[in-house]
Amino acid sequence: MTAIIAMRRRPLRPGRVGAYVLLAVAAIIVAFPLLLALSYSFMSESEIATFPPPVLPANPTLGNYRTVLDSIPIGRYLLNSFIVSTAVVIGQLITASLAAYAFSFLAFRGRSLLFFVFLSTLMIPWEATIIPNYMTMVQLGWIDTYQGLAVPFMATAFGTFLLRQGFMQIPRELWDSARIDGASSFHFLRTMVIPLSRPALATVAIYGFLSTYNQYFWPLLITNQTLMRTTQVGVAQLRFEESARWGVIMAGVIMIAVPTLALLVAGQRQLIRGLTAGAVKG
Amino acid sequence: MDPKSYDACRRYDAANVMRWTARDLRSLATGLAYLAPSFVLFAAFVFIPLGRTFYLSFFNTRSTGAITTFAGLDHYLELVTSAEFHAGLLATALFVLYTVPLGIGLGLVLAVLLNQRLRGINVFRTMMSSTIAISAAVGSLIWLLLFNPSLGLLNYVLSLAGIAGPQWLIQPNVAIVAVSITTIWLTLGTNIIVLLAGLQGVPEEIYEAAHLDGAHGATLFTRITIPMVSPSLFFLVVVDTIAVLQAFTQIHLLTRGGPVDATRALVYSIYLDAFQNFQFGYASAQAAVLFALVLVLTLVQFLVIERRVHYQ
Known part of the structure; x- marks a missing residue:
């Protein structure tokens, strides 16, 4: 109701209409590939093959989704991706909170040097270490295991940096009074710092989840068994079939993109905070 | 704190640098x-492996990865002479050149469009x-369909405009363009968010003052907007370049490095030589080159950001 009244009060000027038209056109062009994938996922293969290429399905069908469920273990892929991504998030939250706490509240010699060593990991591209890391996985027998997919990513310099910034917002007086009350430093971290830093922790969690869920190279390398594939590698396998079934591929694409898009809508504010945190590689 | 006592502390600290008390x-x-x-975790999966990458680059290995003989600088010398590696470097350079300026330019235009106070x-x-x-795999699979010569919409739309679309993934000089278009789309979201945050940090008064001085439209954009968001622009140039250097998924799903090595960018080349040809030493030398390139870019970024990009 209030929205309608407010709208009436401010009549649409021609410039404003133009701005909306421009925005709508731009938004549709940017989102077009994704919208097209959604549309194609409801088309039969024969409809996709018609000329000119269709944009909207004439007879929407759920057949492609049924084929995905029947031909690849997509439920298992989703489960694998969720297990691995959740494990990485939990690992990162633990390691990064501990480290960020040391870098913000604890005073010790060599702290700046150690912080620099931490940040230096941001300059090392994962792909530059991928060969020895692969060999480590073979030696440990971690090929085709959840630990192989998750453990290498359980520490995060970027997340530590973000959490440290959040921890430094907490008033020093809280720390001083906790010390006077005789609380141990770990008790203070657990009962004060963590509960007060929920927004920063959420940013790290969403980041960790998205980047792990969307990985391709590492899971491709260290999984061979079909049942250990993650969503990205599992669905991409459909592309290497003899004759590509585009409707099926697009249905698979939509099924594995939905969780990340939902996360984007739910956690947009946290994601933007992470991306704009400054000159740190995202 | 008064400066004298601060200096006194500093001197005290300097004198005690080497002395560790029990409390320390x-x-x-x-x-x-x-x-x-x-x-x-960093030691096990970052620092030690990086050291091993350099170490491996000086050795020959069996297909299992076990070291056989010392190769010295052979692998690096091979990089200098290998036509394949040169093709890969050219592909990487073109990939950066096509993706980074266009992606950031497009991101800036869209960010300016989004930086309006409008309902909704x-x-x-x-x-x-x-x-x-959107993951690189999802984006690549969708663009693979768009680039398809018979089913894809891209060439159909081009034909409506009277343009005969190319064989996107088959013509060597076009394949890297196709990979770049996919990458521009994938990085657009990040570029928009970073630039929008930069634009929102520009004080309104600057525009008002320039308006009073008679500046408008394009002048405002080139003389005020671009200089004011130059830190964000520069940040993205470095971050996007590093991301392109690390690109793997798009190439694996769109072109597999082909046709004739036209899209054999650095990381894909590492993948082929290590995990298809099992030449771990030679692939490690390429990984060392990747590390050096990213290191230089990061240091440049650090030095320039220290100096600030625009002058207030």
Whole structure:
């Protein structure tokens, strides 16, 4: 109701209409590939093959989704991706909170040097270490295991940096009074710092989840068994079939993109905070 | 604190740099205990492997990865002479050249469009930044369909404009363009968000003052907007370049490095030589080159950001 009244009060000027038209056109062009994938996922293969290429399905069908469920273990892929991504998030939250706490509240010699060593990991591209890391996985027998997919990513310099910034917002007086009350430093971290830093922790969690869920190279390398594939590698396998079934591929694409898009809508504010945190590689 | 006593502290510290009291050691031990979980993981999966990459680059290996003979600088010399590696470097350079300026330019235009005070603007912001949640694999599979010569919409739309679309993934000089287009789309969300944040940091008064001085339209954009967001622009140039250097998924799903090595960018080349040809030493030398390139870019970024890009 209030929205309608407010709208009436401010009549649409021609410039404003133009701005909306421009925005709508731009938004549709940017989102077009994704919208097209959604549309194609409801088309039969024969409809996709018609000329000119269709944009909207004439007879929407759920057949492609049924084929995905029947031909690849997509439920298992989703489960694998969720297990691995959740494990990485939990690992990162633990390691990064501990480290960020040391870098913000604890005073010790060599702290700046150690912080620099931490940040230096941001300059090392994962792909530059991928060969020895692969060999480590073979030696440990971690090929085709959840630990192989998750453990290498359980520490995060970027997340530590973000959490440290959040921890430094907490008033020093809280720390001083906790010390006077005789609380141990770990008790203070657990009962004060963590509960007060929920927004920063959420940013790290969403980041960790998205980047792990969307990985391709590492899971491709260290999984061979079909049942250990993650969503990205599992669905991409459909592309290497003899004759590509585009409707099926697009249905698979939509099924594995939905969780990340939902996360984007739910956690947009946290994601933007992470991306704009400054000159740190995202 | 008054400066004199601060100086006194500094002198005291300097004199005691080498002396560790029991209290110093205890606080260091506590600090290290908190850092240990991260450090163990960084050591195992970042620092030691990086060292091993350099080490491996000086050796020949069996297909299992076991070291056989010392190769000295052979692998690096091979990089200098290999036509394949040169093709890969050219592909990488073109990939950066096509992707980074266009991606950031497009991101800036869209960010300016999104930087308006309009009702419902957040819907448009979410839609246009949606690609941050899209994985490289999902994006590549969708673009693979768009590039398809018979089924794809891209060439159909081009034909409506009277343009005969190319065989996107088959013509060597076009394949890297196709990979670049996919990458521009994938990075657009990040570019928009970073630039929009930069634009929102520009004080309104600057525009008002320039308006009073008679500046408008294009002048405002080139003389005020671009200089004011130059830190964000520069940040993206470096971050996007590093991301392109690391690109693998798009190439694996769109072109597999082909046709005739036209899209054999650095990381894909590492993948082929290590995990298809099992030449771990030679692939490690390429990984060392990747590390050096990213290091230089990061250092440049650090030095320039220290100096600030624009002058207030």
